[in-house]
Amino acid sequence: MQKNMADMRRTVQETAQYLEGQYTWSHPDVHRLHGSATSVSIIGQLYGSLVDPNTVWDDLSHKTAEAEVRASAMCAELVGYDPDKALGLFTFGGTGTTLYGIKIGAEKAQPGLFNDGLRQPMRVFASDVAHYAKLSSTAWLGLGSQAAVSVPTTEDNAIDVQALEKSLRSAIAKGERIAAIVVTMGSTDAFGIDDIEAVHALRLKLVQEYKLDYVPHLHADAVIGWAYSVFNDYDFAQNPLEIPDAALNSLKLVRERLRHLSLADSLGIDFHKSGYTPYASSLFLARDAQMLSPIRRDKVAMPYLFQFGEYDPGIYTLECSRSGGPVLAALSNLILLGKDGFRGMLSHCLQMSELMRKKARELPWLTVLNADNHGSVVVIRVYPDNVEADSSYRIERSDAAQKATLQAHNDFNQAVYMRTREMAESGESPVFVQTNRYRDTPYGMPIVGIKFFTLSVFTDPESIDRALDALRKAREYVQRQNALASKN
Numbered sequence: 001m002q003k004n005m006a007d008m009r010r011t012v013q014e015t016a017q018y019l020e021g022q023y024t025w026s027h028p029d030v031h032r033l034h035g036s037a038t039s040v041s042i043i044g045q046l047y048g049s050l051v052d053p054n055t056v057w058d059d060l061s062h063k064t065a066e067a068e069v070r071a072s073a074m075c076a077e078l079v080g081y082d083p084d085k086a087l088g089l090f091t092f093g094g095t096g097t098t099l100y101g102i103k104i105g106a107e108k109a110q111p112g113l114f115n116d117g118l119r120q121p122m123r124v125f126a127s128d129v130a131h132y133a134k135l136s137s138t139a140w141l142g143l144g145s146q147a148a149v150s151v152p153t154t155e156d157n158a159i160d161v162q163a164l165e166k167s168l169r170s171a172i173a174k175g176e177r178i179a180a181i182v183v184t185m186g187s188t189d190a191f192g193i194d195d196i197e198a199v200h201a202l203r204l205k206l207v208q209e210y211k212l213d214y215v216p217h218l219h220a221d222a223v224i225g226w227a228y229s230v231f232n233d234y235d236f237a238q239n240p241l242e243i244p245d246a247a248l249n250s251l252k253l254v255r256e257r258l259r260h261l262s263l264a265d266s267l268g269i270d271f272h273k274s275g276y277t278p279y280a281s282s283l284f285l286a287r288d289a290q291m292l293s294p295i296r297r298d299k300v301a302m303p304y305l306f307q308f309g310e311y312d313p314g315i316y317t318l319e320c321s322r323s324g325g326p327v328l329a330a331l332s333n334l335i336l337l338g339k340d341g342f343r344g345m346l347s348h349c350l351q352m353s354e355l356m357r358k359k360a361r362e363l364p365w366l367t368v369l370n371a372d373n374h375g376s377v378v379v380i381r382v383y384p385d386n387v388e389a390d391s392s393y394r395i396e397r398s399d400a401a402q403k404a405t406l407q408a409h410n411d412f413n414q415a416v417y418m419r420t421r422e423m424a425e426s427g428e429s430p431v432f433v434q435t436n437r438y439r440d441t442p443y444g445m446p447i448v449g450i451k452f453f454t455l456s457v458f459t460d461p462e463s464i465d466r467a468l469d470a471l472r473k474a475r476e477y478v479q480r481q482n483a484l485a486s487k488n
């Protein structure tokens, strides 16, 4: 049967129906961990579909291969790596970047692993608020998800370096090898930033003290935080972009930790988070290309590829086919925005978050959970009438005798959040996220929070008012429902 234009039009319309209801990421009222993609990055992604380069090898990607090298070098320079030595590979998501980091570390911990398979237990150390990518990676790499050691965090959601030291010593004493220490540079919920400088120094101390025959790999999960590297050389004193004080102070604090990012042996960057591209555009960056040698496949295994040409990343990559779209999307933003463009966008979002924190602090029925963090995310916990939010939270999170109260308030927050979702369906509420476990209490209970991750550059003060107002209305609704239920 012959297909004609009408068939094509119908098909396009039919598939378009599947887009209905999808969030408009650039909308001022969407507060989720995905930035609004710039037009140029969408076009970059589209080039990937139209021309369809495959970055496995330059025979299939031609000059898109160069784009990958260029984007990687730009990012290397941004974070403080030597662009001539560093090597970047775009991969399937932030999870992929962590997978690469741990894989390379595991090869250091057991040379020959790539061909021989695992001969001894290995551990991966990351904080208890690190993304579950650490679990996916250890599980999929065959180390077992139990190989991931969860290290407690301090109140600012950063890894507790003393606790890390204790865990590392215990593993070394048992003869376990360390595949990687993964620091989180911007955690998923709270934007906690690990003290990479201290972790790096700790690693050196332990290598020397125990005379380890390898240096455990230090990987930075910077998929959210990387973009703040644009402030490494910002002139905070002159403040040429006239960033308002509150946001400027937060940025200074963020920079304190992020400026040491280059201490990581490898790191992950997500352009689809704080880099304003469409999903998924993730870059794994190794400080030194040599680190990838242990994961080189023998060319004999790939007789159909790599007979000639100058760029053959497919020799190392997990994937065979890799679209050039994410590379071109990322490069487009790096070129278009430059440091000042990113600074403007990120500082705007941070400004909005600061405004939300300020307004939230004035409301007695909620408390801000991540008060010690400084990214563009605010995690809120709401309370019913007659409960003083700040003090109630302080007590229930530290006193195990308050377990039932904490649970009741967890349920309350879940109900309020679900109500905002219902309201959002009819346009009465902005869109935000619930976290089932902002963090655990010291007595092991999860703390539920409501999270506003502001990454849309169109979010304005009115959007912040709308968000808090929707929360207020949802809370009142749930209280009314609860009152009715207790009468019946």
Ligand SMILES: Cc1ncc(COP(=O)(O)O)c(C=O)c1O
Residues within 6 Å of the ligand: 033, 092, 093, 094, 095, 096, 130, 131, 133, 184, 186, 187, 188, 221, 223, 224, 270, 280, 282
């Ligand atoms: C800190 C962190 N690391 C890794 C990931 C995983 O990224 P992806 O969803 O792109 O695989 C996320 C996702 O939210 C994250 O927040």
